[in-house]
Structures are given as structure tokens and as C-alpha cells.
Amino acid sequence: MRFQDAAKDARTVVYAAIQAEPLVARAADLLAAATPAERVLARAVMNGETTDPDGWRVTFPTLFDPALPSAARERAEAILALSLEVAERGDQVRSQVRGAIVEALTERLLVRRVGAAAVRRERRILFDGVRAEIHPYDLTVEKPGAAEAWDCKWGARGIGPDVLHQLHDARTHAAAEGEKLLAGLVIFDAARSCRVRLARQTAPRDGIGVATIETLSRLGGGAPAGGKG
Numbered sequence: 086m087r088f089q090d091a092a093k094d095a096r097t098v099v100y101a102a103i104q105a106e107p108l109v110a111r112a113a114d115l116l117a118a119a120t121p122a123e124r125v126l127a128r129a130v131m132n133g134e135t136t137d138p139d140g141w142r143v144t145f146p147t148l149f150d151p152a153l154p155s156a157a158r159e160r161a162e163a164i165l166a167l168s169l170e171v172a173e174r175g176d177q178v179r180s181q182v183r184g185a186i187v188e189a190l191t192e193r194l195l196v197r198r199v200g201a202a203a204v205r206r207e208r209r210i211l212f213d214g215v216r217a218e219i220h221p222y223d224l225t226v227e228k229p230g231a232a233e234a235w236d237c238k239w240g241a242r243g244i245g246p247d248v249l250h251q252l253h254d255a256r257t258h259a260a261a262e263g264e265k266l267l268a269g270l271v272i273f274d275a276a277r278s279c280r281v282r283l284a285r286q287t288a289p290r291d292g293i294g295v296a297t298i299e300t301l302s303r304l305g306g307g308a309p310a311g312g313k314g
Contacts, residue, residue, distance in 0.1 A: 086210060086262050086264040091209055100185070103182060109185045113190040113193055117197075128274065130169060130172055132172070138166075149162070171186070188223050188224065190273075190301070191223070191271045191304060194302070204227075207223070210225070210266075212262060232259070233266070234255055234269075235296075237270075241278040241279045241281070249288035249290050252269065256293070267294060268292075283295070
């Protein structure tokens with residue numbers, strides 16, 4: 086099992102520019118330190134259904150309660166303001182920015198656990214005698230005996246047969262070579278939505294990790310996140 090940089094095509098160049106936007110980095114930094122409830126706020130606001138800040142404060146009263154410590158209220162206000170910046174983008178750009186934010190957030194959490202040197206973006210995994218996958222993984226952890234491959238999605242709708250087959254096949258090929266590979270999905274959505282979406286899939290998902298809004302922080306903890314899909 087070995088890793089390889091993805092080919093530089095037009096999509097890669099365009100997406101790299103989006104990933105480099107300061108807004109993406111600011112959002113990832115804030116969300117890496119956020120609570121699950123604050124991440125739910127960010128997801129709701131970034132969906133762009135309304136850009137009325139007072140309406141969101143009413144919708145999430147526990148995050149803006151005057152009785153809370155000032156640091157907590159300030160963090161919630163910062164997340165709200167930044168999420169509104171994303172929401173005010175056009176539909177296509179907003180979608181691209183949200184995807185880049187999830188990847189940048191995942192990168193920060195993985196670095197917290199395994200160190201920056203082990204975490205890479207847009208990498209393919211190659212196995213002897215096996216045709217290489219066309220699509221690279223969003224994030225990989227490249228450590229001998231503890232490799233990981235993660236695909237990142239904004240919502241549960243991003244869970245489909247193609248990505249499940251790719252993750253399952255990677256685990257299978259790694260095992261055939263006597264290698265350990267944790268393969269999983271990072272979904273910036275509620276666990277219930279992910280379970281419903283997964284239940285509709287016929288593609289194999291045994292052993293595939295799933296990190297949701299509720300469990301994202303485990304990516305940066307002492308053990309890999311998620312659970313079996």
C-alpha cells in the first residue's frame with residue numbers, strides 16, 4: 086500500500102483557490118474549537134435559508150443566553166457572523182466553500198491527533214495489482230501501521246454507493262496486503278440524518294467509520310472517530 090499525489094487537473098486548480106480563501110481558514114479554526122451545538126448553528130446558517138442574525142439568535146437561544154460566560158457568547162457570535170458570510174455567497178460558490186470548510190476542519194482535527202507531518206490532502210492510495218481509483222481521498226493519515234483515508238461531505242446526501250464502494254475496497258485491498266487502514270466519512274450533518282441515508286444504501290459499509298457533527302471532536306482525540314457505518 087502506498088500513497089500518491091492526485092493529478093493536477095482543472096478541478097483541482099479551481100478548488101485549490103477556494104481552499105485558499107481566508108474565509109475557509111477562519112471558519113475551520115472557529116469550528117475546530119466549537120461545541121456540537123455551535124457546529125449545528127454553523128450548518129443551519131450556512132445553508133443560506135435566511136441571513137437574519139436576530140432570527141438565528143432566537144432559533145438557538147441557549148447559545149446566546151446572556152447568562153452564559155462572555156467567552157461562550159463571543160464564540161457563538163463569531164460563528165454566526167462567519168456563517169452568515171458563507172450564506173450570503175451564491176448557491177454554487179456557497180456549496181464549494183462549505184465543502185472546503187469541512188475538509189479544512191477535518192485537517193485541523195487530524196493534525197491535533199497525529200501531527201501535521203502525517204496528514205495530507207488529495208492523495209490516492211495504490212495497491213499492487215489493483216487498478217488505481219480515479220478520485221483521490223480528501224484527507225489521508227500516512228503513518229506506518231496506522232494509515233487512514235477520509236472523504237468529507239457537507240451533508241448526508243453526499244453518502245452514495247460510489248464513495249462507500251471506494252472506502253470498502255480500500256480497506257479490503259489493504260487487508261489483503263497485511264496493512265491496517267481506517268477508511269471513513271466525515272459528514273458535517275446530524276448522526277440521525279446519516280443513519281437514515283446509510284440505511285438506504287446497498288453498497289457495503291461494514292467497518293467504514295462515520296464522523297458526524299456530534300462526534301467530530303473525536304477526530305482530534307486519542308482514538309479514531311466514528312463507528313461502523
